[in-house]
Amino acid sequence: MASPNRSQSDRPSIVRPPSLNPLFAPVESLPGIGPRTVKLFAALAGERVLDLCWHLPSGLIDRRYAPSIAGAEAGRICTLTVRVAEHRPGRTTRQPYRILVEDDSGAMELVFFHGKPDYLMRSYPPGQTRIVSGRVELYDGHLQMTHPDHVGPPSEAEAIMRVEPTYPLTAGLTQRMVAKAVAAALKRLPTLPEWGEPNLLAREGWQPWKESLLAAHHPHEAADLEPLSPARRRLAYDELLANQLALQLMRQTMKRARGRPLEGTGALLARLRDALPFQLTGSQELAIEEITKDMAGPERMLRLLQGDVGSGKTLVALAAMLTAVEAGTQAAMMAPTEILARQHHAKIAELAAATGLEPLLLTGRDKGKERERKLAEIESGEAKLIVGTHALFQESVVFQDLGCAVVDEQHRFGVHQRLSLSRKGAGVDLLVMTATPIPRTLVLAAYGDMDVTRLTDKPPGRTPIDTRVLAVERLEEVIEGIARRLAAGAQVYWVCPLVEESEDSDMIAAEARYQVLNERFPGQVGLVHGQLKGEEKDAAMQRFLAGETRLLVATTVIEVGVDVPRATIMVIEQAERFGLAQLHQLRGRVGRGSEASTCLLLYKPPLSENARRRLTIMRETEDGFVIAEEDLKLRGAGEVLGTRQSGLPETRVADLASHGDLLSIARDDAALLLTLDPELTSPRGQALRVLLYLFEREEGVRLLRSG
Numbered sequence: 001m002a003s004p005n006r007s008q009s010d011r012p013s014i015v016r017p018p019s020l021n022p023l024f025a026p027v028e029s030l031p032g033i034g035p036r037t038v039k040l041f042a043a044l045a046g047e048r049v050l051d052l053c054w055h056l057p058s059g060l061i062d063r064r065y066a067p068s069i070a071g072a073e074a075g076r077i078c079t080l081t082v083r084v085a086e087h088r089p090g091r092t093t094r095q096p097y098r099i100l101v102e103d104d105s106g107a108m109e110l111v112f113f114h115g116k117p118d119y120l121m122r123s124y125p126p127g128q129t130r131i132v133s134g135r136v137e138l139y140d141g142h143l144q145m146t147h148p149d150h151v152g153p154p155s156e157a158e159a160i161m162r163v164e165p166t167y168p169l170t171a172g173l174t175q176r177m178v179a180k181a182v183a184a185a186l187k188r189l190p191t192l193p194e195w196g197e198p199n200l201l202a203r204e205g206w207q208p209w210k211e212s213l214l215a216a217h218h219p220h221e222a223a224d225l226e227p228l229s230p231a232r233r234r235l236a237y238d239e240l241l242a243n244q245l246a247l248q249l250m251r252q253t254m255k256r257a258r259g260r261p262l263e264g265t266g267a268l269l270a271r272l273r274d275a276l277p278f279q280l281t282g283s284q285e286l287a288i289e290e291i292t293k294d295m296a297g298p299e300r301m302l303r304l305l306q307g308d309v310g311s312g313k314t315l316v317a318l319a320a321m322l323t324a325v326e327a328g329t330q331a332a333m334m335a336p337t338e339i340l341a342r343q344h345h346a347k348i349a350e351l352a353a354a355t356g357l358e359p360l361l362l363t364g365r366d367k368g369k370e371r372e373r374k375l376a377e378i379e380s381g382e383a384k385l386i387v388g389t390h391a392l393f394q395e396s397v398v399f400q401d402l403g404c405a406v407v408d409e410q411h412r413f414g415v416h417q418r419l420s421l422s423r424k425g426a427g428v429d430l431l432v433m434t435a436t437p438i439p440r441t442l443v444l445a446a447y448g449d450m451d452v453t454r455l456t457d458k459p460p461g462r463t464p465i466d467t468r469v470l471a472v473e474r475l476e477e478v479i480e481g482i483a484r485r486l487a488a489g490a491q492v493y494w495v496c497p498l499v500e501e502s503e504d505s506d507m508i509a510a511e512a513r514y515q516v517l518n519e520r521f522p523g524q525v526g527l528v529h530g531q532l533k534g535e536e537k538d539a540a541m542q543r544f545l546a547g548e549t550r551l552l553v554a555t556t557v558i559e560v561g562v563d564v565p566r567a568t569i570m571v572i573e574q575a576e577r578f579g580l581a582q583l584h585q586l587r588g589r590v591g592r593g594s595e596a597s598t599c600l601l602l603y604k605p606p607l608s609e610n611a612r613r614r615l616t617i618m619r620e621t622e623d624g625f626v627i628a629e630e631d632l633k634l635r636g637a638g639e640v641l642g643t644r645q646s647g648l649p650e651t652r653v654a655d656l657a658s659h660g661d662l663l664s665i666a667r668d669d670a671a672l673l674l675t676l677d678p679e680l681t682s683p684r685g686q687a688l689r690v691l692l693y694l695f696e697r698e699e700g701v702r703l704l705r706s707g
């Protein structure tokens, strides 16, 4: 899992088993990958040999059909054994180069555009027999093969006449280049000790890891490409086991350190309540009750607080923090970015004002004297409430007595970071907040066995968002409607899908839409997209926030961290291209104030069944948990929307929609194993350490006493 906040300096060096080193070498170390292609491979799969090994085929080509020329069926991939009869170079460079080949049944032409004569002469020596493989087509009543995929002497017949995997590509890389690179990467696969549970392996009839990975790259039939094929299931199990083991090692470490009861007096909490201009929601009350009870207990708290954007998590987190302060300790909240840390700090300062406590903000920007002063306040205990970025878990930060750590997760921290903060004190209670509504069945995959508190209702006073689904043909109507709303003072987000190199060119670029809208509403339109520099993006956002621009054309970059309460209209173009989770996140940008908001989902017909379903769900509900459950169902129905959008941990092979059963198996397996061998010292335990490194969950190894 990529983690931008993972810096080298805050993790002691850990030694990877040497057998894995070839896999962690850069892809440049493979033959055939040079300075020109390395970037392309990095974009396609990753920068290391291992990443190429995980680049699994998405299709196959069956080259076993070997008819005679006369018997070849047009349109099929054929492998033919032919004599090279005659070279027929094009008379002009525009004309293709043709080679006449024959067998006892007949003759046909091989066709080459921009063919290099000397190469063709070498590959197809006149009078000799050659094996050629490619698609045979009917052209002008004659059979021909354009650009055979393979050619070789009869001795290579066996190597050519097989089922060949095909790989996902990126612009600039051909099938042949990728297949060659992957094959070279697979040559580096070491034989690793078996970490799988023996009974499970026997029951499922699984091969060892290496054999399974090789099998996944050598499909014989379409079923071998499916997530449910034995090879892919085995690999998915390995990945889920690595995840579960890392998460449970964290739980083991957390729970092993004795907790301490933090019993609040309720005094600060009461002052907070009295000062609030609103009533707590039912969910908030329940959550606070659950959390304070957990904190008062003798065990350490290890709890996940889930709730949609705007459900009021900050207040609940603050209640936990105040309880820790009432009990005589300090409380800290960690956010994934500088901006979010500042937002949290401001919010907490406002909410906590009535309690007389002033939160301290510590980020990477604090330098010199200022930083010294803050560190001193944290160490002396003068600072009770502390908010910050990962700067908080640097070694130089010493707490007088940290009782409660809140981590605002947003998927940016790993297990390692979660732990780092809680290690800053004895038996620190840990509360992890996340705005991503992960389905209940999958919380386990992302967070392991954490206890879960959910905020299911939203603060009152919010008007539901009026969501409409419209065909893009009605664009003019939409623009007229927006003209009226703009005149009445509203602000509008207009989201266009991201334009990527390899995507269809029919996608409407944000730039083009900006031009059109800016012509219609001169001077009122802003533009943000991923290609803009940081400051340009900030400036454009700032102008929109200040109301200088009233309509913001954007790509999905506005997904995170923007809060413009006056924006009440969200237009999403080609909404059918977005996943449910992403649509939900985007729509969450409006409906933040008390005014009625509208979300217009524009689509380009015809809609696939699945896309229609997604848009309907969006129209019917605003409940993030319901949407997440539906998302999972639809993904299970086969449409891949990417784990990144769904808030689940990114996985290489495991697909929770298909491999859900393996998740609970892996969980039970990991739990039993840790009961029997908590330090992973048995032979299987040692093998599991290798597994953790293989899936880059080595943070788990560090939690072991003899790590």
Ligand code: ADP
Residues within 6 Å of the ligand: 278, 279, 280, 281, 284, 307, 308, 309, 310, 311, 312, 313, 314, 315, 435, 459, 460
């Ligand atoms: P989250 O962190 O879950 O996205 P916040 O804690 O930022 O949500 O709350 C969103 C807004 O709702 C804040 O302005 C907050 O003050 C307000 N709020 C929180 N709880 C309530 C409530 N019970 N009634 C009314 N407004 C609330």
Ligand code: MG
Residues within 6 Å of the ligand: 310, 313, 314
């Ligand atoms: Mg918040």
